Amino acid sequence: MNQDFNRQDSEQTSQQSTPPPRRNYTWIYLAIIALLLGTNIYLFMSRNKEVDKNEQLTVQYTTSDSTRQAVEQDYSAALVRLDELVSKNSQLDSLLSQSNSDVSQLRQEIDAIMRDKNASQADLKRARGLITQLNGKVKTYEERIAELEGENVRLENVNQIVSEERDKTVQQNIGLQQKVRLGAVLHASNIRMTPIDLRRGGRKQKETEKAKRVDVLRIQFDIDENRIAEDGKKDLFLRITGPNGSVLSNAAYGSGVTSTSDGQTLNYTLAKPIDLKQGEPVQNITLDWKQDSDYQKGSYTIEIFNEGYKIGNGTVTLK
Numbered sequence: 001m002n003q004d005f006n007r008q009d010s011e012q013t014s015q016q017s018t019p020p021p022r023r024n025y026t027w028i029y030l031a032i033i034a035l036l037l038g039t040n041i042y043l044f045m046s047r048n049k050e051v052d053k054n055e056q057l058t059v060q061y062t063t064s065d066s067t068r069q070a071v072e073q074d075y076s077a078a079l080v081r082l083d084e085l086v087s088k089n090s091q092l093d094s095l096l097s098q099s100n101s102d103v104s105q106l107r108q109e110i111d112a113i114m115r116d117k118n119a120s121q122a123d124l125k126r127a128r129g130l131i132t133q134l135n136g137k138v139k140t141y142e143e144r145i146a147e148l149e150g151e152n153v154r155l156e157n158v159n160q161i162v163s164e165e166r167d168k169t170v171q172q173n174i175g176l177q178q179k180v181r182l183g184a185v186l187h188a189s190n191i192r193m194t195p196i197d198l199r200r201g202g203r204k205q206k207e208t209e210k211a212k213r214v215d216v217l218r219i220q221f222d223i224d225e226n227r228i229a230e231d232g233k234k235d236l237f238l239r240i241t242g243p244n245g246s247v248l249s250n251a252a253y254g255s256g257v258t259s260t261s262d263g264q265t266l267n268y269t270l271a272k273p274i275d276l277k278q279g280e281p282v283q284n285i286t287l288d289w290k291q292d293s294d295y296q297k298g299s300y301t302i303e304i305f306n307e308g309y310k311i312g313n314g315t316v317t318l319k
Contacts, residue, residue, distance in 0.1 A: 067121065067124045068114075068119070068124060071114070071124050071127050071128055071131065072114060074128065074131045075110055075114065075127070075131050075134075078131055078134050078135050078138060081135070081138045081142070082103070082134075082138055085138065085141050085142060085145060102137060103134065103137050103138075106130050106133055106134045106137070107134070109127075109130055110127055110130050110131060110134070113126065113127040113130075114127065185229075185306055185307045185309045185311060186223050186224070186226055186229060186234060186236070186276070186306045186307075186311055187223070187224045187226070187311050187312065188221045188222065188223055188224075188236075188304045188306075188311045188312030189221065189222050189223075189224055189312065190220075190221055190222045191219070191220075191221040191302065191304070191312050191313065191314035192218075192219070192220045192221065192314065193217055193218070193219050193220075193240075193300065193302050193314050193315070193316040194207055194217070194218045194220070194316070195207065195208050195209060195211075195213075195214040195216075195217060195218075195295075195316060195318060196208070196214065196215060196216040196217070196218050196288075197213045197214065197215055198215040198216060209317070209318060209319050210318070210319055211294070211295045211296055211297045211298075211318035211319065212294065212295075214295045214318060215290060216288045216289065216290045217240065217288070217289045217290075217295075217300065217316070218286065218287075218288050218289075219238060219240075219270075219286070219287045219288075219289065219302055219314075220284060220285065220286045221285055221304065221312060221314075222281060222282065222283045222284065222285065223236075223274065223276070223281060223282040223283075223285065224281050225279050225280055225281040226276070226278065226279070227278060227279045228278075229276060229278060230278060231276060231277050231278050232275075232276060233273050233274065233275060233276070234273065234274055234276045234306060235271060235272075235273050235306070236271070236272045236273070236274060236285075236304060236305070236306055237258050237266065237268040237270075237271050237272075237304070237305040237306075238268060238269055238270040238271070238272065238287060238302060238303070238304055238305075239266070239267065239268045239269050239302070239303045239305070240269040240270075240289060240300060240301070240302050241300065241301045241303070242295075242296060242298070242300060243296050243297065243298025243299055243300065244296065244298075247267045247268075247269060248269045248289065248291060248300075249267060249269055250291060250292070253270075253289070253290065253291075254269075254270050254271055255267070255268065255269050255270070256268060256271065258271075258305070258308075259308060260305070260308045260309075261307065261308030261309050262308075266305065266308075268305070269289060270287050270289060272285065272287055295318055296318070297318055297319060298317065298318065299315055299316070299317045299318075300315065300316050300317070300318065301313060301314075301315050302314045302315070302316075
């Protein structure tokens with residue numbers, strides 16, 4: 001029995017003194033490291049893909065934004081040209097404002113694209129094509145307006161030439177009318193002014209040179225033939241100026257006021273209408289001037305007017 005106990009004790013002691021076998025964890029570590037490495041690689045690759053994607057989106061956004069700005073600038077430039085055309089031609093304004101006009105339709109399509117904040121590159125490309133069409137329309141209108149302006153300049157030059165010719169003709173006609181009018185003015189000749197002394201109540205008349213004896217100044221003259229003046233009554237105005245330079249005048253004896261050819265006032269002493277026949281003279285026209293006051297010594301001048309022009313004059317001197 002002691003032997004059995006000793007044997008068991010010896011076995012237990014032998015078992016306690018022999019260490020258990022060690023387990024190998026290397027492959028576990030390697031697996032974990034490989035897993036972590038793969039995860040990192042995956043995350044790295046995913047991150048790179050996201051970065052590339054973000055960069056692509058950024059480039060696309062930048063490109064799209066730049067394209068939109070360029071399209072907007074082109075559109076604004078086209079509208080400026082269009083406004084300049086409208087300011088030059090008011091009729092073009094009504095034409096372009098019609099809803100069914102080509103320009104109006106192009107603008108509506110372009111405006112619709114530009115208002116769309118999410119417009120794609122294809123949309124912006126289409127907008128650019130529409131702007132090109134709009135610029136073509138504008139160029140056509142510009143060329144037409146240039147043609148019209150050139151035509152207007154030509155017409156203005158023609159009108160100026162016509163106006164100058166018209167003015168020249170008018171001036172020639174005016175000159176001709178003035179010549180005709182001047183030609184129609186009568187001419188007095190053989191002008192005499194005779195002082196008369198009336199005696200026996202006027203039954204006896206005697207010429208005199210003495211101022212104190214003069215009762216009447218008798219004016220006599222002829223009107224020469226005139227081939228331009230038309231038939232009819234012609235008014236003659238006579239003005240007698242005394243030695244003191246004053247015009248002899250008395251309304252009761254027929255004195256009055258008329259005007260000269262240049263619009264100046266003309267005081268006259270006597271007026272005499274005559275009957276004129278074209279191409280025939282009128283002879284021995286006689287007028288008597290009698291005044292209430294005595295005649296003064298000195299020279300008396302007679303002037304005869306027709307149509308505002310002086311047509312003759314004469315002088316007599318009283319002693």
